[in-house]
Amino acid sequence: MSACRLHRPESFETSPRAFDVLFVPGGLRGTVAAMNDGETVDFVRSAGETARFVTSVCTGSLLLGAAGLLRGYQATSHWYVRDLLPPWGHCAFRSTVVEDRNRLTGGGVTAGIDFGLNHRVEAGGRRNRQTDSGAD
Secondary structure, eight states, rough: OOOOOOOOOOOSSSSSSSOOOEOOOOOOOHHHHTTHHHHHHHHHHHHHHOSSSEEEEETTTHHHHHOOOOOTEEEEETTGGGOOOOTTEOOTTTEEEEEEEEEEEEOOOOGGHHHHHHHHHHHOHHHHHHHHTOOO
């Protein structure tokens, strides 16, 4: 099994420029604040343009949308804010997890387990799919 390395930089300037996975968490107050901060939106846009996977859970998809990373993609979010997604992409209502090419979005907090399992299977490829399904 390969290791997962998380990096929390002190600032955008000290952050890596390339990511395998860009993950944007939710939380309505923090998401709205991030959406109103031009530096944060620019960073998310730049990181998402080259990331292997662009992901979010809960209201984090609103920030992906504000950064222009959902145009032409299907996405979901927490039920309370899903109606705000159409200007940035297509919304998949009543979906716990939506996967569209390299975009993976999860609904509310309770979608986190489904989201994580779905990402593990997608990122790990066929070998993990067989393991997850119980096949040899």
